[in-house]
Amino acid sequence: MTAASRSEGPGNAAVAGSATMVDDRVAERLARALSCATVSTEDPVDTADPEFARLADHLEQSFPLVHAELELETFGRSRLYRWAGVEPERVSAILLAHQDVVPVDHAQQWTHPPFDGVVDEEFIWGRGAIDDKSRLIAILEAVESALAAGVRPKHTVYLAFGHDEEVFGDNGAVRMARRLRQAGVRADLLLDEGGVITEGVADGVDRPVASIMLGEKGYATVRLSVRETGGHSSMPGRQTAVGRIARAVARIQDHPMPLRMTPVIVDMLTRLREVMPEARRRLLGLAGVGLASPVITRIMAARPQTEALVRTTTAPTVIHGGVKANVLPQRAEALINFRILPGDSVTAVLEHCRKVVRDAGVRIDLVGMSSEPSRTTGPGPAFDLIARIAEAVVPGIAVTTGIVPGATDSRHYDDLAATRCNFAPIVLTQDDLATIHGTDERISRVNYARLIEFNRRLIDALAQR
Numbered sequence: 001m002t003a004a005s006r007s008e009g010p011g012n013a014a015v016a017g018s019a020t021m022v023d024d025r026v027a028e029r030l031a032r033a034l035s036c037a038t039v040s041t042e043d044p045v046d047t048a049d050p051e052f053a054r055l056a057d058h059l060e061q062s063f064p065l066v067h068a069e070l071e072l073e074t075f076g077r078s079r080l081y082r083w084a085g086v087e088p089e090r091v092s093a094i095l096l097a098h099q100d101v102v103p104v105d106h107a108q109q110w111t112h113p114p115f116d117g118v119v120d121e122e123f124i125w126g127r128g129a130i131d132d133k134s135r136l137i138a139i140l141e142a143v144e145s146a147l148a149a150g151v152r153p154k155h156t157v158y159l160a161f162g163h164d165e166e167v168f169g170d171n172g173a174v175r176m177a178r179r180l181r182q183a184g185v186r187a188d189l190l191l192d193e194g195g196v197i198t199e200g201v202a203d204g205v206d207r208p209v210a211s212i213m214l215g216e217k218g219y220a221t222v223r224l225s226v227r228e229t230g231g232h233s234s235m236p237g238r239q240t241a242v243g244r245i246a247r248a249v250a251r252i253q254d255h256p257m258p259l260r261m262t263p264v265i266v267d268m269l270t271r272l273r274e275v276m277p278e279a280r281r282r283l284l285g286l287a288g289v290g291l292a293s294p295v296i297t298r299i300m301a302a303r304p305q306t307e308a309l310v311r312t313t314t315a316p317t318v319i320h321g322g323v324k325a326n327v328l329p330q331r332a333e334a335l336i337n338f339r340i341l342p343g344d345s346v347t348a349v350l351e352h353c354r355k356v357v358r359d360a361g362v363r364i365d366l367v368g369m370s371s372e373p374s375r376t377t378g379p380g381p382a383f384d385l386i387a388r389i390a391e392a393v394v395p396g397i398a399v400t401t402g403i404v405p406g407a408t409d410s411r412h413y414d415d416l417a418a419t420r421c422n423f424a425p426i427v428l429t430q431d432d433l434a435t436i437h438g439t440d441e442r443i444s445r446v447n448y449a450r451l452i453e454f455n456r457r458l459i460d461a462l463a464q465r
């Protein structure tokens with residue numbers, strides 16, 4: 001797809017709102033941040049530290065009032081800012097964003113090089129333009145402008161900008177959250193990435209849908225492995241290590257974890273149903289079938305996007321074994337990635353695998369990072385505030401809830417706030433969503449203006465409360 005054909009996408013023009021396009025100066029400040037290749041990799045030797053240092057310099061030069069008036073504590077390259085309120089002992093909000101980005105796979109396929117920080121009339125291009133530097137810089141733009149206007153929050157506000165979200169946050173978010181916990185912080189609102197406003201994604205809803213997520217799924221990777229003696233392939237015996245692993249993978253894939261409706265998904269559907277056309281609404285149980293009914297759960301399970309909301313998903317992602325066509329393999333293994341629904345657990349996933357594989361010769365263990373699904377809060381007053389501001393910034397949207405299918409830094413802060421919301425008021429199409437962690441990540445100037453305005457309105461609301 002060319003840049004020209006993409007620019008006709010409805011994500012940028014079809015939705016009128018109070019935010020307009022950002023000017024060149026503001027766009028360039030984001031572009032400079034995108035030009036810092038703050039790439040997180042799981043290899044600890046492979047560090048982008050000089051790039052993080054460059055980003056830190058850029059932040060300090062671009063937002064002088066923030067750096068003069070807020071307290072800053074660093075944890076490695078992570079940055080925790082404290083903006084003392086008029087009543088400093090109470091905390092209204094913890095605003096999260098992350099400085100790191102995922103690596104680029106096929107840089108030559110990008111319209112503009114991913115770390116050049118290119119700005120054109122419509123977009124700001126680069127890895128991190130959506131995930132998550134636009135949110136990071138937008139928060140700072142909003143705080144800087146609030147400080148310039150003499151605004152001060154009623155209660156204390158924290159900004160926590162991690163440096164290792166894409167590799168699970170152990171050195172950044174975990175340490176910042178621990179510091180807040182030690183300080184006895186209990187905020188009204190925890191706000192992070194996760195949900196956006198989508199167009200043409202929610203089936204049967206003709207308005208843009210804002211998904212203000214209230215929690216996230218858990219994460220686990222299970223390794224299946226088989227060791228055999230090997231030998232010549234002319235006398236293989238009943239099954240080889242490769243055959244055995246293949247059978248175990250097939251069993252796990254054929255026996256997914258059970259479908260289950262959770263309260264947050266019922267809430268999400270209830271809100272969506274209100275904005276659906278009559279015929280759709282009837283399908284979703286207007287005539288008395290509850291949204292928690294098995295019928296609705298089965299409808300959800302028919303498509304991968306909605307199935308992920310009603311069960312722990314199973315994705316075999318890696319398989320290897322064997323070295324040569326005429327040699328019996330001595331070792332074979334497979335990795336299965338699970339995204340765990342609230343109510344299930346990492347242990348339950350492991351038990352499920354053991355139960356369905358039913359082969360004592362297949363070793364089953366957990367590898368890499370894992371996390372339990374978050375607790376999900378009900379949509380309280382802080383949620384209503386976020387929804388109201390989103391509606392003001394992007395008029396005509398439908399607001400719903402949901403859970404984030406991936407893992408975000410906010411899981412480390414879960415216990416520190418009464419309400420946790422994962423949301424940014426940017427309007428994206430299905431194609432736009434594919435650029436996150438993919439090729440040609442970019443944010444429109446209109447969406448970026450929405451992000452800044454949203455954060456500024458949030459700060460104003462926190463000043464008045």
Ligand SMILES: [Zn+2]
Nearest residue numbers: 131132165193
């Ligand atoms: Zn992210």
